[in-house]
Structures are given as structure tokens and as C-alpha cells.
Amino acid sequence: MKIDGRTALVTGANRGLGRHLAQQLLERGATVYAAARNPDLVDLSGVTPIALDVTDPASVEAAAATTRHVSLLVNNAGSATRSSLLAGDLANIRLEMDTHYFGTLAVTRAFAPQLGEHDDSAILNVLSVLSWLSIPGSGAYCAAKSAAWSLTNALRQELAPQGTRVAALHVGYMNTDMTKGIQAAKADPADIARIAIDGIEADQAEIIADDVSRTVLASLSGGVAALYPNVA
Numbered sequence: 001m002k003i004d005g006r007t008a009l010v011t012g013a014n015r016g017l018g019r020h021l022a023q024q025l026l027e028r029g030a031t032v033y034a035a036a037r038n039p040d041l042v043d044l045s046g047v048t049p050i051a052l053d054v055t056d057p058a059s060v061e062a063a064a065a066t067t068r069h070v071s072l073l074v075n076n077a078g079s080a081t082r083s084s085l086l087a088g089d090l091a092n093i094r095l096e097m098d099t100h101y102f103g104t105l106a107v108t109r110a111f112a113p114q115l116g117e118h119d120d121s122a123i124l125n126v127l128s129v130l131s132w133l134s135i136p137g138s139g140a141y142c143a144a145k146s147a148a149w150s151l152t153n154a155l156r157q158e159l160a161p162q163g164t165r166v167a168a169l170h171v172g173y174m175n176t177d178m179t180k181g182i183q184a185a186k187a188d189p190a191d192i193a194r195i196a197i198d199g200i201e202a203d204q205a206e207i208i209a210d211d212v213s214r215t216v217l218a219s220l221s222g223g224v225a226a227l228y229p230n231v232a
Contacts, residue, residue: 001122001165001200004029007069011054011107012077014041017126017174020193021074022047028197033067035077052077054103055095064110071121072200073111075104078126085139093140100144105151116162122200123159123166125152129213131170132220133227156205167205169196172212 008025012018013034022034023044032047039049050066053059054077079099081092104125115121131149134142149168156166175186192209199207208214216227225232 001072001120001203003072003197003201006072007031007033007067008072008074009033009035009050009063009067009070009111010074010076011035011052013044013047013049014038017189017192018074018076019044020189021076021196024190024193024197025072025074030072031069033070035063052107054107055098057106060103060106060110063107064114067111067114069117070111070114071118072124073108073115073122074124074126075107076124076126077103080138080141082138083140084137085143088140096140096144097147100141101147101151104148108155112159112162112164115159115164119163121162121164123155123164124196124200124207125166125168126196127152127168127170129170129172129210129216131168132213133216165203165205167200167207169199169207169209170213170217171209 003025008030010018010022013022014036022032026032026046033050034042034044034047035050035052036042037053039051042049050063051059052063077099079095081096083089083092108123125148127149128145130142131145152166152168159166171192173186174189174192187210195209196207208217219226
């Protein structure tokens with residue numbers, strides 16, 4: 001899918017990976033709607049800021065009614081409450097699912113008619129290596145991203161007849177506000193944005209952005225013994 005001349009919408013575009021995605025799409029010739037809960041926080045020149053809270057159905061519908069000709073949808077908006085499934089606040093656990101699963105689904109359903117107006121179109125769902133691997137301290141996030149991966153695989157098949165390709169981006173830690181305080185190797189979100197957009201242009205269904213994601217993907221066939229040897 002060639003980016004030049006497209007109209008794209010990026011959720012969570014006011015900071016982090018979303019901002020880099022919006023900026024690089026603009027640089028590659030796309031018209032970009034930069035969506036955020038507070039559009040006043042979008043500071044990119046050349047994009048069109050719009051209000052969009054993916055957890056609010058009315059906000060989602062209003063954004064779809066406001067925009068035109070979107071042929072590339074990037075579901076990037078996220079949350080990270082770092083909630084344990086056993087000990088975490090249930091409100092935080094629901095927020096993770098509302099954002100990553102139900103939010104992604106709501107935005108996709110709202111924009112599917114616009115995407116279907118084009119001979120070809122695309123969706124990029126920003127997932128995570130934690131779509132495939134669960135860690136106890138962030139079980140809520142992992143469960144929500146895993147659900148979003150399943151959603152991605154189902155929507156990929158449901159949207160194929162209208163010419164909409166659905167891609168998933170899998171990546172580990174990035175150097176963004178979401179990972180402040182985490183001591184680990186972190187990728188530059190500008191690099192991940194470039195890899196993601198290259199993957200869209202190459203019509204890749206799964207975009208594996210870093211070594212940790214490649215390693216975990218290769219371990220999936222090994223089951224519990226390969227992924228969680230301490231409890232196998």
C-alpha cells in the first residue's frame with residue numbers, strides 16, 4: 001500500500017509512538033488526522049487534530065462523522081496501569097480491556113465504511129510482544145493485548161472482502177512516557193514508526209519490530225515450557 005496521497009487517522013497521536021507515526025505518515029505524503037482525547041495537545045504542524053477517546057462510543061462516532069476519505073487507520077491509543085490480575089484494581093483491569101480491545105474494536109467498526117470506500121485500504125493495530133507473553137505484574141495489560149491480537153486476526157478475515165488489509169505491530173519496550181521507571185533496553189519510537197510504516201507499504205500482515213518480539217514469536221510453538229519454564 002503506497003502511503004503518498006492517502007488519508008490516515010492515528011489514535012493517541014499527541015505523544016510517543018503515535019506522534020512519530022503521524023509525523024512520518026505526513027512526511028511520506030499522507031493527509032493525517034491526529035486523534036487524541038485532548039486535541040489541543042497535538043503539536044504537529046501540518047496534521048488535523050481531532051478529539052477521540054477510544055473508550056467513549058459517542059466520541060468514536062463523532063470522530064468518524066467528522067473525518068472524510070480515511071483509507072489508513074492506525075489504532076495506537078493505549079493505557080498501561082501495570083495491574084496484576086489477582087491484586088490489581090478491577091477498574092484498572094477494565095480500563096486496559098476497554099482501551100486495547102473494545103476501543104480498538106469500536107474505532108475499527110466506526111471507520112470500516114470509510115475504509116471500504118477505497119479499492120484498497122489498511123488498518124495497523126499497535127500491539128506488543130506482550131500479546132504473546134504474559135508477565136505477572138502487568139497481567140491486565142497482557143490479557144488486553146492478547147485479546148487485541150485475536151481481534152486483529154478475526155478482523156483481518158472479516159474485512160478482506162472489502163479490500164482492507166489488517167496488520168499487527170509487535171514490539172517490546174520503547175522509550176516513551178508509558179515506560180518511564182522501567183529499567184530495560186528500549187527502542188527509539190521513531191525507529192519503530194519507520195518499521196511500522198515500511199511494513200504497511202510492504203503489505204505485511206504481522207510487523208515484528210525488534211529482536212525480543214522475534215525471539216518470543218519463535219518460542220510460541222514450544223508452549224508453556226518455552227515461555228514460562230519456572231512453572232512448566
